Amino acid sequence: MIDLAARENAAWCDLVCRSHGRPGSVDADAWSVPRRSPPGYPDAVTLRPGVGAGLLGRVDAGPEAAVKDSYADLDLAGHGFQVLFDAQWLHRPPAEAGAATLVAVDTAAGLTTWADVHGGGRVFRPALLAEPGVRILGLADGHGGWVGGAVLHDVGEVVGVSNVFAAGVSPDEVWAGVCAAGAGRHLVGYEHGTDLAVAQDHGFRAAGRLRVWVR
Known part of the structure; x- marks a missing residue:
């Protein structure tokens, strides 16, 4: 895995x-x-x-x-x-769907506001919206903005989960939405700190250690 x-x-x-x-x-x-x-x-x-x-x-x-x-x-x-x-x-085995709470971010304008809340700024370019297998998902605030989100990336055998964030809502709400969006599939990703604990509360299992080095 x-x-x-x-x-x-x-x-x-x-x-x-x-x-x-x-x-x-x-x-x-x-x-x-x-x-x-x-x-x-x-x-x-x-x-x-x-x-x-x-x-x-x-x-x-x-x-x-x-x-x-x-x-x-x-x-x-x-x-x-x-x-x-x-x-x-992390790995989450296939599981049944829960309530769908995350919606697709499918416009350049929507991605810009999503990225501002995420904190990634101009890293997320509109070209990503057209990539097969990529789903950029957001938790809507009801006023045209976002209070959470994630990226799901389907590569066949597994679906990668990354860029999970919550801003003004419980991380549990976002992770529950991630699990619902990836229902029935093997989900993989990585986390550390408090995000690791939240992911494990939602059925993700530790699969092995990784490390990031910087100069």
């Missing part, structure tokens, strides 16, 4: 980078992008254990470079990197 989660996450990172005109490349070892990725996104994601620090030769490894160490087995401290955070890969 870690392999599937890492590959889905790498595919999502690639879509975000491509929407900024920065296509990446992938092989058995890792996904990587040679130009700096947008804020909040890694420059590389490992796809198997034991890749090693040679991965840094594939990216712009200058200040603020980031590597998602999917198996938490890299040691980049000797290359000017430090651990930004540790997290857990």
Whole structure:
């Protein structure tokens, strides 16, 4: 399940980078992008254990470079990197649908307001709305805005869950909506801190550790 989660996450990172005109490349070892990725996104994601620090030769490894160490087995401290955070890969087995509370964000204007509440700013480009398998979902505030949301990314075997946020509502309400939107499918993602606990309250199980390094 870690392999599937890492590959889905790498595919999502690639879509975000491509929407900024920065296509990446992938092989058995890792996904990587040679130009700096947008804020909040890694420059590389490992796809198997034991890749090693040679991965840094594939990216712009200058200040603020980031590597998602999917198996938490890299040691980049000797290359000017430090651990930004540790997290857990998550998996939720297929389950029945609950009440649908999240709605599709399907216009450029809607995405702009969604991104403002999310805090991602201009990272989320309108091109993402046309990508097959991508669902950007929001919890509407009843006044044309959003109080929560998430991204679901369907890659076939699994559906990736990312960018879950709540602003002025309980995170439980958003996570319940995420589970309803992904009903009947294997859901994967990663979280840490209080978000990890909330996800586990909604049926996600820890699948393995990952680490994000930043220079």
